[in-house]
Amino acid sequence: MDDRRLRSLIPETLSALIGRGADFASAEDAVQEALVQALDTWPDTPPRDPKAWLIRTAWHRFLDASRSEQARRRREASAWTQPPPMPISETDDSLKLYFLCAHPSLTQSSAVALTLRAVGGLTTEQIAEAYMVPASTMGQRISRAKQRISGLRLTSPGDLSTVLRVFYLIFNEGYSGEVDLATEAIRLTEQLAHRNSHPEVLGLLALMLLTDARRPARTDSDGRLIPLAEQDRGRWKHHQIALGVEVLQRALARDRLGEFQAQAAIAALHADAQSTQETDWQQILHWYDELVSLTENPLARLNRAIALGHAQDPTSGLAELSSLDPSLPRHTAAAAYLHELNGEPTIAADLYSQAAQEATSLPERHHLIRQAARLSAQDCH
Template identity: 60%
Template sequence: MDDDLVRDLVPAAISVLCRRGADFASAEDAVQEGLLKALDSWSDSPPGSPLGWLITVSWRQFLDQTKSAGARRARELRVTEEPAPSTPAGQDDSLHLYFLCAHPTLTSSSAVALTLRAVGGLTTKQIADAYLVPEATMAQRISRAKRQLRGNRLDAPGDLATVLRVLYLVFNEGYGGSIDLTAEAIRLTRQLASLTAEPEVHGLLALMLLHDARRVSRTGPDGQLVPLRAQDRTRWDTTRIAEAIDILQSALAVDRLGEYQAQAAIAALHADAQHVAETDWVQIVSWYDELLALTNSPVVQLNRAVAIGEADGPQVGLAALADVDPAVPRHTAAAAYLHEKAGDVAEAAALYTEAADKATNTKERNHLLREAARLRETP
């Protein structure tokens, strides 16, 4: 069965079953059973209305799972009043499905898995491969999430901020296995953007596109991490950058600024510079001021200090960094960079080594160790 067809059918079918009265967990189970029947029945020749077929079979599966004869008769009466559609469900159904996957009772990891399964139409194995965990582990995670949602209807969805956070988490997981999660996050966010004019949704899409535009330059030939200032900008995807900037400008024109729009504006300023020396750090600091006002995030405060060091000099940047909690991730690495810019090579090398010990992944650790070794070899 074509993967793209499955990804279109699954969320539409789940939405219709939820609208007819099924809770999310039961609807998702029934649709997955319906897909298994489709694999046996369709072969290479799907029916004229694949969605209508899947809804009919999945609904029957749901009814078979229902133990109460009275509840079953009531649902059967409702379904006679609503014929199975031959086209995808309406926009409101799709949007509700996004929100239900970001239900407030779920953890972030569970919400991500459910979004990929129900909205993205991915199999448990595909999600497990993308996260580099055993299929059984991912199946347990999804099962726990569905148990938490069992009995919940669409009247208690998560809010838009949670939906966007889930999509951003999917994006930040990067790519691996048989599914490129970065591309999947962009696909899902495009879909959500087509359903709502909310500027933060479009701001998030612009942010993803801008980051993805320089993805090929973020690692070297042997897989080592390449920081933004050292990337080969001729390899950046200028078509994707132009699309992102158009989306961002339209979102900003609404004049309802949010954190994803502000982050995208910072990324756009980086993308606009053909050489690192041309980066407009003064504007970037201004956008960090806006972002800090929106989020009060210590990570934003850290990044702002580095930007100040670029705009006003490393000593000013170090003074700004002194106001940031040292426990914030990458604080030591930022201090190392600013000390290097200030000409304090020995201190910078020591700090890079210390930062490497605190790194949370191998690529980052190796990069920081290389930076320390480079400075120690400097005459």
């Protein structure tokens, strides 16, 4: 069994243990131990029913740990009463784990880490490497999160928007080291979509598929960023684009528009164009209008200003941009782009240089420096 399929069984296994009366923290530890044993033994002796094996093994690990704790506290051995075994059902509801790991009592960073560990089945070391922090730091973060939600029971459906936000945060981390977090976020969202067909779940899945499809063309062989207008669109994963569009159409057919569906529609329009010049900017502007009305997100308004610069004229985009807080991330870079679009290379070069100083990532900083140098060279000629 491949690693992806094995980890897909983690939520159902964890849910089964909690359903039998185990607390979340102890159940999660037991499932992780069962997962390690599976990786060690399955290549030689694969079980006929992997899910049943994981549940049975994790449950025994939980019982062993519970009995050891009882012994440590010098309780009577007879005080332990093993709950009767419960039948393993193919319809075990693990959906509650998504909501539990995204509980409002947790910080965003803790919710992301706990989701990757409990729902994604990643090890603490893998998560730490992906986020480029020491394993001990990540271990403490996960431990505190588990303690905070230990004993909590979901008495209501939970906040789906919080779960989707956590998955979106994971996706936006991209990838680093052994774990590709973008791919992991897609896998988790696919799992959620199988259990909950809410239009926004489908919208987020479509957005992830469409955005990730452009990844092969987003950087060159030296790791330098390539802007959308300059990307080799032949390198995009077109089968994934087709799947993303199909998922988006299913979501929009429900006629319950949400922000992730609007973002996915914008991504689909970019993916459909053969070049920047052939992009349907009027439709993109329409979808940004929808997105702004749904979220009032200032970053959505910033991107709308760029779309307006293409759909109408750059001066209109600059006027829209001037109404926004200049401290917004990428505000200066957006102004540089629109001034360049308006045929003002000197102003644009200066703004690109300023934006490079404000950039929070090294690849983005280097890209903006190159843009400034390119325009400066053109201006000299």
